[in-house]
Amino acid sequence: MGKSPFINRFLALHYVFPVPLNKLFPLLEYDPELAKIEKIPPQKLAKLCKISLERAIKLQKIFLEFVEIPMLQMYKKHSIIAILFSDPNYPKSLLDLYDPPAVIYLKGKTELLTNSKKLAIIGSRKATDYSAESIKAILPPLIQEKYVIISGLAKGADTLAHQITMSLGGKTIAVLGTGFFHVYPKQNLKLATDMEKSQLLLTEYPPYITPQKWNFPMRNRIISGLSQGVVITEATEKSGTVSTMEHALENGKEIFAIPGSILSPLSIGPHLLILEGAKPVWNGHQILEELNK
Secondary structure (H helix, E strand, O other): OOOHHHHHHHHHHHHHOOOOHHHOHHHHHHOOOOOOHHHOOHHHHHHHHOOOHHHHHHHHHHHHHHOOOOHHHHHHHOOOEEEEOOOOOOOHHHHOOOOOOOEEEEEEOHHHHHOOOEEEEEOOOOOOHHHHHHHHHHHHHHHHOOOEEEEOOOOOHHHHHHHHHHHOOOEEEEEOOOOHHHOOOHHHHHHHHHHHHHOEEEEOOOOOOOOOOOHHHHHHHHHHHHOOEEEEOOOOOOOHHHHHHHHHHHOOOEEEEOOOOOOOHHHHHHHHHHHOOOEEOOOHHHHHHHHOO
């Protein structure tokens, strides 16, 4: 990994310009050590970062303030670990994405990230008891095989995936669509606090970032990017869950769908995915068989 001054400069840049890595490539090609951000003519910086001149001027001004702060120490005070894309601990599977996170921020048991066995479970925010029963039915063999379950801390299926995994003695990672100072939804603040003690929270956003609707589809690519496969429980036809599946398909992940009642609108999402080639599953052994091929 780069030298320490580079780490601090990169974290300061990401704090004031929190964009994915692909948006920073032109700047990194021009200034690989980020040694001269404050000296680049604003017009040039605007062109490199594809932002307005006004924003480039503002970026330089705020960067100058933050580059003086020891960023890693500041994060440590809040029990946050920041891992740059160039760090050996950064998950290689995320670098395969078209737009990898430039930095991932972690709270909790960071060793969960190095476990190669990871499976995502996602579904509707309006998930019914059917999702809860299905997750309880498929998880035991996966937990026995030490799979880490990944989800997005949203209401509904995500919450169930995290809670049921923990109740069965398994390990789980929550990928947030906000910074750590603004856990969303608020009703999951206790769940997030519990997970921080024995599980792992992960986000690509600096701590001050608040919930914005476009952050959540962005978060979905990380959920699928970290996982070997993705299981969908219940989802309507047009939902964020289906967009996560599209990411997963594009990145060659195994897709599993839990079939549901033909009378439920929440079965349409999984059934459409089965039509598109997702594997219908009703127990964890089927998933293990597929992932162990």
